[in-house]
Amino acid sequence: MKIALLAPLRHPIAEPFAGGLEIHTLLLARGLTELGHEVTLFAHPGSTREFELVPCPVAEGAGFLTYTRAINGALRRIKAGTFGVLYNNSIHFLPPLMAREIFCPVITVLHTPPYRSHRLTARLTQKVKNHAYVSISHFLAGQWSTYIGNCRVVHNGLNVFDWPFSPAAEPKTAIWYGRFTPEKGAEYAIGAARAAGYRLRLAGPVTDPEYFRLEVEPILGDGIEYVGHKTQRELATLVGRSAVGLVTSVWEEPFGLAFAEMLACGTPVAGFASGAAAEIVTPECGALVDKRDVAALTRVLGEVEKSKDRAACRARVEASFTAGKMVQGYLELYANISAPLRS
Numbered sequence: 001m002k003i004a005l006l007a008p009l010r011h012p013i014a015e016p017f018a019g020g021l022e023i024h025t026l027l028l029a030r031g032l033t034e035l036g037h038e039v040t041l042f043a044h045p046g047s048t049r050e051f052e053l054v055p056c057p058v059a060e061g062a063g064f065l066t067y068t069r070a071i072n073g074a075l076r077r078i079k080a081g082t083f084g085v086l087y088n089n090s091i092h093f094l095p096p097l098m099a100r101e102i103f104c105p106v107i108t109v110l111h112t113p114p115y116r117s118h119r120l121t122a123r124l125t126q127k128v129k130n131h132a133y134v135s136i137s138h139f140l141a142g143q144w145s146t147y148i149g150n151c152r153v154v155h156n157g158l159n160v161f162d163w164p165f166s167p168a169a170e171p172k173t174a175i176w177y178g179r180f181t182p183e184k185g186a187e188y189a190i191g192a193a194r195a196a197g198y199r200l201r202l203a204g205p206v207t208d209p210e211y212f213r214l215e216v217e218p219i220l221g222d223g224i225e226y227v228g229h230k231t232q233r234e235l236a237t238l239v240g241r242s243a244v245g246l247v248t249s250v251w252e253e254p255f256g257l258a259f260a261e262m263l264a265c266g267t268p269v270a271g272f273a274s275g276a277a278a279e280i281v282t283p284e285c286g287a288l289v290d291k292r293d294v295a296a297l298t299r300v301l302g303e304v305e306k307s308k309d310r311a312a313c314r315a316r317v318e319a320s321f322t323a324g325k326m327v328q329g330y331l332e333l334y335a336n337i338s339a340p341l342r343s
Contacts, residue, residue, distance in 0.1 A: 001084040002038045004104075005029050005051075008090055009058045009070055012046035015231045018205060019179055020257040021111055023232075024136075024156055025089050031327030040083070042074040068094060078102060085334050093121040099131035105337035107330065110135045110151070111254055114144050122147035132337050134330070137276035140254040152333050155279070156255045157326030158317070162232055163264035165314045166240030170199075174301065175242035175267070177203040177235060178249075178258060180212045185248035185272070185292075187215045190224050192270075192297040193246065199223040200246070201238055203230045240265040243305040247271035250291050256280060264317040266310030270300045280321070285313040 007025045011018035017026075029039045029051050041047060045055035054077060058070045071092045078086055079102050088095040088108040099106040110133055114122065125131055126148055133151040135141035141153050176189040186202055193200035200223065206212045220226055230238065239245060245262030246269075253275035260280055262269050269286035271277060277288055287304050289296035 002082060003032055003040070004078045004081065004083040004086045005032075005039055005041050005043075006071075006074055006078070006086060006088050006090045006095060007041060007043035007047070009044055009056050009067065009074075010062075012044045012048075013041065014046060014048045016205070016229045017232070018207075020156070020255070021089065021091070023158075023257060024109075024111070027157065027159060027323045028087065028089070028327060028330065030159075031323050032331075035327065035331075040081070042078065068092070071095070075102070085337075087330065093118050096121050096125040096128070096131055096133075099125065099128050102130070104130065105334055106131045107333055107337070108133050110140055110144055113140070113252065113254070114147055119147050130337055132333060134333055136255045137279055139252070139276040139279065143252075152329075154326055154329035154333070155321055156257055156260070157321050157323040158257065158260055158264060159323045160264050160314075160318060163236050163261050163317075164240060165264070165266045165310075167266060167310055169243040169267065169310075170241050171243055172198050172305070173242045174198045174200045174244045174246050174270075175203075175239050175262070176200060176246040176248065177230070177238075178247075179204055179207040180216060181208045182211050182215070183249060183251035185250040187219065188248040188250070188272070188292060188294055188297065189246040190216070190219050191294045192248075192301060194219075194222070194224060195294070195298040196301040198244070198301060200225070201242070202226045203228060203235060203238065205229045236261075236265060239267050242267050244301055245269045245271075245286075246297075246301075247274075247277070248297070249274040251275070253277060259286075260317050260321045263313040264321075266314050268304045268308035268310070268313050270297060270304045272297070280316075282316060284308070285316050 013025050017023050040052045042054045056074045071094050083104050086106045135153050136156050174193050178184045245267045272291040273288035287300040
């Protein structure tokens with residue numbers, strides 16, 4: 001089957017990844033290709049060329065109208081093609097509105113809360129026969145239910161071979177990674193690690209330089225180290241060597257791919273009970289505390305290292321969060337959508 005995959009356009013679908021959305025897009029494209037489907041990726045010009053790529057350039061810092069024009073341009077090309085399905089990963093309101101004109105099933109993947117610009121679109125597209133919404137977590141589906149009713153949930157997955165299992169780790173070491181922005185809460189991880197006497201490595205892109213300069217940089221040192229923006233392989237090595245993974249998001253995480261990646265390496269997790277975290281982290285593989293509660297996070301750090309079995313962490317991911325299981329979920333959803341006929 002010929003598949004169009006519309007990516008978010010602001011960042012390349014390539015390493016080092018800007019975030020979990022770009023990783024998800026690549027894994028979905030690879031999984032579909034491995035099953036024999038022909039994937040065309042509509043994405044940033046700097047994206048991987050392992051699939052047919054239709055470059056969709058957007059100037060850095062482009063505003064709402066410019067970005068919307070770029071999405072519209074991509075949709076016009078998709079409409080002119082002969083695709084069997086469009087997977088819409090763009091987190092933009094326009095693709096659902098144009099679904100009737102696309103002439104193939106359109107699946108919009110929900111990765112974010114129902115921002116205001118999406119709410120009216122959601123109400124208007126509830127009954128479009130060739131369009132369906134799918135959520136990456138039950139938590140997120142609940143947030144959207146007021147606007148779209150019930151929808152299918154397909155949890156994000158990962159390629160477990162990209163995150164090798166490590167049966168042992170360096171004692172009293174922790175890892176944190178993600179975008180350096182206020183909602184990811186790196187400063188809370190630093191505070192807990194320092195109070196618990198743990199060495200902490202932090203990795204990821206400095207998306208908000210002012211936040212990094214004011215809230216993170218001044219509290220580095222003395223065993224707390226920023227190691228830069230790493231490739232997936234480099235990151236997996238760091239995670240596998242760590243005794244505990246820290247995830248300290250202070251917004252409601254729609255999924256939280258870092259949780260699953262850490263567990264895949266056998267690294268148990270101590271983190272904030274944010275959004276969908278409890279759908280991934282069970283008591284067998286980690287501990288969750290209230291957001292911003294550094295004292296509680298400090299207390300559970302050592303407990304998690306000592307009491308959680310690393311093999312159980314790996315088993316949790318292999319059972320529930322593989323890329324293969326994710327891709328199969330999207331294909332099953334496609335089978336239940338009817339496409340309109342071209343006039």
